[in-house]
Amino acid sequence: MMTIRNRVYEVWKGLASLSLFFWLSGLLLVAMVVGTLAPQWNLYRQWWFAGLLGGLAVNTVACVIHRWKAIRWPSLISHVGILSILAGASVTLIWGERGSLALMEGEAGECCGRDAQQAMTVHLPFKVRLKKFWLEHYGEAKHAVRLAHRTEGWTKTLESVVVGKQYAVEGTPYKVTVKQFVPDFMIDLASKSIQSRSSTPRNPALLVALEASPTQEVWLFAKYPGMHQESLPVEVAYEYRPAQVKQFKSQVEVVGEDGKVRHEQTIWVNQPMKYAGYTFYQSGYDPEKPGLSVVEVAKDPGVPVVYTGFGVLLIGLSLNVFRKRDDSRKEKIS
Amino acid sequence: MTALTANVPFGMYLAALLVFGVSYVVSSASWKKWGEILLGAGWVVQTALMIWRWQVGGRPPMANQYESLLVLSWGVILIYGCLRWSTTISGLGFWVAACSLLILASASLFDHSIQPLMPALQSNWLLYHVIVIMVGYAALALAAVMAGVYLVCYRNANLKEEKAKALDALMFRAVTLGFLFLVGGIILGSVWANEAWGSYWSWDPKETWSLITWMYYAVAIHLRRTRGWMGARFAWLVLVGLAFVIFTYFGVNFLLVGLHSYA
Numbered sequence: 001m002m003t004i005r006n007r008v009y010e011v012w013k014g015l016a017s018l019s020l021f022f023w024l025s026g027l028l029l030v031a032m033v034v035g036t037l038a039p040q041w042n043l044y045r046q047w048w049f050a051g052l053l054g055g056l057a058v059n060t061v062a063c064v065i066h067r068w069k070a071i072r073w074p075s076l077i078s079h080v081g082i083l084s085i086l087a088g089a090s091v092t093l094i095w096g097e098r099g100s101l102a103l104m105e106g107e108a109g110e111c112c113g114r115d116a117q118q119a120m121t122v123h124l125p126f127k128v129r130l131k132k133f134w135l136e137h138y139g140e141a142k143h144a145v146r147l148a149h150r151t152e153g154w155t156k157t158l159e160s161v162v163v164g165k166q167y168a169v170e171g172t173p174y175k176v177t178v179k180q181f182v183p184d185f186m187i188d189l190a191s192k193s194i195q196s197r198s199s200t201p202r203n204p205a206l207l208v209a210l211e212a213s214p215t216q217e218v219w220l221f222a223k224y225p226g227m228h229q230e231s232l233p234v235e236v237a238y239e240y241r242p243a244q245v246k247q248f249k250s251q252v253e254v255v256g257e258d259g260k261v262r263h264e265q266t267i268w269v270n271q272p273m274k275y276a277g278y279t280f281y282q283s284g285y286d287p288e289k290p291g292l293s294v295v296e297v298a299k300d301p302g303v304p305v306v307y308t309g310f311g312v313l314l315i316g317l318s319l320n321v322f323r324k325r326d327d328s329r330k331e332k333i334s
Numbered sequence: 335m336t337a338l339t340a341n342v343p344f345g346m347y348l349a350a351l352l353v354f355g356v357s358y359v360v361s362s363a364s365w366k367k368w369g370e371i372l373l374g375a376g377w378v379v380q381t382a383l384m385i386w387r388w389q390v391g392g393r394p395p396m397a398n399q400y401e402s403l404l405v406l407s408w409g410v411i412l413i414y415g416c417l418r419w420s421t422t423i424s425g426l427g428f429w430v431a432a433c434s435l436l437i438l439a440s441a442s443l444f445d446h447s448i449q450p451l452m453p454a455l456q457s458n459w460l461l462y463h464v465i466v467i468m469v470g471y472a473a474l475a476l477a478a479v480m481a482g483v484y485l486v487c488y489r490n491a492n493l494k495e496e497k498a499k500a501l502d503a504l505m506f507r508a509v510t511l512g513f514l515f516l517v518g519g520i521i522l523g524s525v526w527a528n529e530a531w532g533s534y535w536s537w538d539p540k541e542t543w544s545l546i547t548w549m550y551y552a553v554a555i556h557l558r559r560t561r562g563w564m565g566a567r568f569a570w571l572v573l574v575g576l577a578f579v580i581f582t583y584f585g586v587n588f589l590l591v592g593l594h595s596y597a
Contacts, residue, residue: 018560025553032546036539036590044537089535098532138450247453270457270530281532298532306534310521317514321507 015058016066024056050093057086074319081313088305097122097299100283103130105291108255112297122297124278126262132251133285133293137243143206144239145176145220166211174234175211182207185221194219200290204240248285250293267295337446339383339395339404344438346376347407347431354428369427370418377411384408391448396464397455399587403441405465406583407434409472413511417476421504429479437475459526467519467544471579473512474551478576480505481569489566502565506558509572513551520544539590543582550578 014020031052035043043049064071064079071079099112099122108129113121143162147169148155158167158176166177184197185205197203204222209215210232218228220238229235247268254263254275265273273280277299284294350372357365384404387395395401414430451460484501491498523541528534535541554571557563563571 018556021556022553025549029546029549029553032542032549035537036542036586039539244450245453246450247456269453270459272529272532279532281530283531296532300532303528303534307525310524314514314518314521317510317517321510321514 012062012066016062017059018063020059021056021063024052024059028052028056053086053089057083072320074316074323076316078313078316078320081309081311081316084309084312085306086309088302088307088309090302091305092300092302095301097278097297099297101128101280101295101297103128103293103295104289105130105133105293122278122299124297125276126257127255128280128295128297129253129255130250130293130295131253131264133249133291135248135285136246138246139243141201141243142241143178143181144241145178145206145208146237146239147172147174147176148235148237150235161206173212176236177209177211178206179209179217180207181205185219198290200287201240201242202288204238206238206240208236208238210234210236248282248293250282250295252280252295336387336390336448337442339380339387340400340438340441340446342383343376343380343407344435346372346379347411347434347438350376351428351431351435354431358428366424366427369431373411373427373431374415377408377415380404380408380411387448393451394461394464395448396460396468397451398444398449400441400444400446402464402468403437403444405468406472406475407437407441409469410434410437410476413469413473413476413508417504417508421500426480426483429483430476433475433479454530457526457530459522459529463519463522463526466515466522470512470515470517470519471583473508473515474572474575474579477505477508477512477572478579480508481572481576484569485566485573491565498565502568505569505572509551509555509575513548513555516544516548516551520548539586540582543578543586543590547575547578547582551575 031043031049035041035049060079060083064076068076101109101112103109106129108127110124110127111121112124142160145158145161145167146155147158149172154172156169156172158169161167161176161178163178163181166175168175180194182194182196182205183199183201183203185203186195186197187193188195194207206220206222207217208220209217212233216232218232218236220236221227222238222240225237249266249268251264251266252273253261256262263273263275267273267280267282269282272282279298281296281298282293283296286292286294350369353365353372354369356362357369384395387401396405410430410433414426418424480501484498484505488495488498488501520541523544524534527536527541554563554568554575557571558568
């Protein structure tokens, strides 16, 4: 008859078996593959997925203890590293705080939440105010004007045209003079004048004079190519090519309960702000809403544990790879 | 001009391949030596051209698929050179040259112009992360080359046979090296993600697939060490592993949407 001690030992042997490692790894691999193919299922947040990772951690601990006499130092160190990473990930999951602040220029916030699937909400013990938000670009935006003749069938494109210059359209009798550029076109009804609502190119428009007979001035709209074309002898279209965004930056202030500014810093991607245990990351903006900046807020006590695991794992694997071995040295393959 | 970074090394590796081919036909050690000299010279030239591209672009040449393929082919020769230096292997040069040529040829399918960096990539972590992970891929690709050679030449060989044993051991060494660099690259990417977005792991498809690949090799290494899967069995595992590497590197970019869509 099997004693309790024998039963416990059998369970222990099962937990410390390599077969369990192969099974758990196989299941995790399948789960992760399915998780990438069907992200809507959100497999990584299911209890059973955490259970598989937990099972792998228990199996690793049991394997190491069960074989501690046979296991080599480098392997032992590597496995301790993996356990530390899993432990740090658990700390992140349980005690980590994470949220997102969407602020307009001049606006302040102290509470930020995530989407409905994540309950974690950060309540900051201070306010964060967006003083200024701006975009930096590689070079300038470019304008191109394309002319197409309705009956003759030709199309000509004037690349990189500049305001104030005149361009002869090669092989045709036409000349185009670029007179004005407005990034966000609007008509002020009171003064009946053309103005730009903002410096953001939400409705870029170009005023050109088409010299034919007679010369005609026309506003071309990048977003509304068919407008004001009826009286023209040729179809004229305008293409606005925005400059590539180099960086987006936010100047933020930390404001205490007394309303005084405690800290001020400019943040951008890869350059976060750290204050009172929280880290503020520049994460996004909305090209349609100038002055809006999205800042991620995180406080993660799991990071030091995970980073320790990273270091330990790398040390263990490096020792494993670079330890002296005699199996492949001084052998000839030809 | 920017296509030179791939075209010049391609020419030199092609010349090395031809010389290695002649060495097999005439069974000449001196031809083999010349093949290796050409391979080494091609690598030096490729290194210089990558540094030139770095200077012209004002950033490390590792920001898109074309540039990462250059680093991958460079890494394959580098790892082969290291293994060649630390052991006395001498029969793999032809296949290594062929592997690098294939990688450089696939680079020609992508835009070779030097584009400015997008905001997320403007960090020194780009250099560390890409170079380490590419060296890892290179080691695993080289292991797959050895696995192919093993399965063709020593499929039914006994591991007591000297050459089969040596190739098997070398293949395992390349796998452990790739395993180390792959996790090194994942870790560097993870630290970078934490610096840039405040999250060291987001289950992004590229991240997840690199973890899948790493776990697959962990299982393969455990099968070898604890279940005795050596020789041909391990070679098959390594070849399947290459499919994981290729999907992580290429497949994810084209089939799945995530944070690495530029890579």
